[in-house]
């Protein structure tokens with residue numbers, strides 16, 4: 001058995017085991033470590049591939065069998081468990097070794113960990129990994145950030161295991177420090193937005209049109225075979241066919257309408273507020289996950305709060321087509337909000353991000369992969385400093401072609417009391433963004449009135465204050 005492995009993986013849960021096997025499939029040797037002997041055994045039972053791989057529960061054996069300078073990939077839960085593993089392994093490492101956190105850690109924690117390990121000469125990387133179990137095994141999208149020279153050592157492995165689109169690997173060096181985890185956080189914020197938008201189309205198909213699960217399946221399948229094609233639409237279409245083994249009903253209909261979250265969507269929105277970048281579709285998506293948990297209140301309010309009467313006269317095919325366009329337009333605005341945040345963060349945190357490259361590595365392997373990312377990459381190719389995708393003539397035009405349908409859908413939802421806040425927020429985003437005038441002059445006046453916060457004028461530079469009680 002080879003005793004010098006190219007890479008070590010700590011944490012042999014589904015993601016860790018699948019990444020280890022993926023690495024071995026591509027001719028690199030890898031050893032895994034887990035405290036849980038069952039997980040170690042699971043790796044041992046895997047059929048052998050072209051490169052050697054193994055697993056142990058002994059940290060010292062694990063470290064001693066890694067080729068120097070060492071490369072260790074961590075797939076342990078973010079937060080306290082990750083810090084515990086770092087405390088255990090750091091004394092066994094030497095300057096020049098590289099540790100890569102492949103979990104969903106908060107980017108500010110990544111900056112702190114990088115600084116701490118740098119004191120010992122150890123390189124620390126934060127790397128976003130997207131694609132779930134299947135991605136880890138067959139090709140994820142990887143978002144690494146950290147020291148550029150250290151990255152060169154692991155680049156061949158990551159390029160080999162990442163998903164490929166047009167023969168190009170869905171991984172690229174993103175930038176210094178926490179840039180990898182930052183980009184993954186925004187990826188997840190976009191993921192939340194897209195999932196909520198799709199859920200809202202489902203709400204209308206079910207509540208306004210009373211479509212059956214088979215019909216929902218067919219609609220999403222058709223959308224996925226059009227310019228809307230995306231991984232999330234593909235899995236959504238398949239979800240409607242899955243049968244529940246217990247009740248033999250469709251599984252979707254026995255799943256509780258309460259959605260959990262691990263926090264990355266919320267972090268995106270919190271950070272967007274810090275950086276003062278509007279991401280209202282993402283905010284609405286996080287709020288709706290929160291709303292879903294108020295299920296007892298919702299049931300009570302359903303009987304106590306008044307809503308409009310439901311007397312529809314929809315033409316089914318027409319409404320489905322409007323929904324399709326409303327979804328596509330809103331989804332472009334969701335990417336626009338995420339990319340706008342990345343553009344601001346790139347300067348603010350001095351990440352020097354390449355947005356075209358980011359759009360390209362999101363074309364395959366990750367949860368938000370979609371045909372439109374090709375067009376997004378092209379938009380940043382044409383104009384790398386683009387602050388908002390809506391200013392790209394092509395993408396802005398694609399949204400413009402659909403704004404009327406989005407408006408119709410929002411009107412229908414408002415008239416009949418259907419909650420579709422992510423679509424409503426997307427439409428307001430569109431309208432706010434194209435407003436040459438916003439009533440912020442009144443906000444300025446109010447602030448100056450009650451707090452003497454001063455205001456700026458349209459005809460003169462400087463800050464002004466008025467005595468508002470004098471007419």
Ligand code: 6PG
Pocket residue numbers: 104129130131132188191260261262263264265366367
């Ligand atoms: C991915 C996913 C992955 C994870 C989400 C789930 O890119 O593969 O984003 O990272 O499934 O973090 O997030 P929530 O539990 O918050 O929905």
